[in-house]
């Protein structure tokens with residue numbers, strides 16, 4: 163694990179956006195396309211604002227969420243809504259959005275079609291993840307119904323998840339896909355998440371899902 167502590171959140175978002183942009187740009191020197199995977203939630207918005215202005219050839223970039231809450235896009239908790247409002251604007255409007263949300267009542271009804279589409283944009287070139295205080299990454303919650311299945315080496319790339327601590331059904335990219343990313347970054351803020359991260363270092367992936375990717379990740383933290 164590489165841990166970067168920044169003097170404040172603004173500088174962290176600038177440093178992170180620069181880093182993600184450089185990694186995508188370098189990949190596009192040798193590959194036709196690159197895939198950027200990003201989290202939802204409350205933390206990454208300012209990094210998205212900066213990244214969306216980056217002077218990349220966004221028409222060659224696939225963007226996919228690490229996970230989605232099964233809510234409609236008009237809901238504030240929709241991660242797709244966050245992406246559309248904060249990342250896929252400006253220069254980044256030309257990126258291809260691989261959706262992991264469909265207009266079906268349950269994730270299961272759309273799962274086979276979404277899995278087939280997600281496979282087309284793998285592997286992930288640049289992975290940005292958030293982390294909850296309970297150590298979850300994407301929507302891999304240790305108390306979720308499909309937790310063990312999502313950790314299996316032969317897990318499909320996308321799975322439905324239901325956790326007693328999550329108010330709605332979720333879909334999430336699974337452990338093999340996340341662990342196979344070329345570049346991995348974790349974005350966290352505040353003392354509680356830093357303490358959780360320190361604890362996670364001595365836990366197993368079953369106790370702390372962040373451990374699935376932590377060893378190879380760069381963690382970006384500011385108070």
Ligand SMILES: O=C1O[C@H](COP(=O)(O)O)[C@@H](O)[C@H](O)[C@H]1O
Pocket residue numbers: 200201202203204205206228229230231241291292293294299300301
């Ligand atoms: O529910 C989610 O939570 C995590 C962490 O979110 P944050 O609000 O604490 O930044 C996020 O990474 C994930 O994508 C999201 O669906």
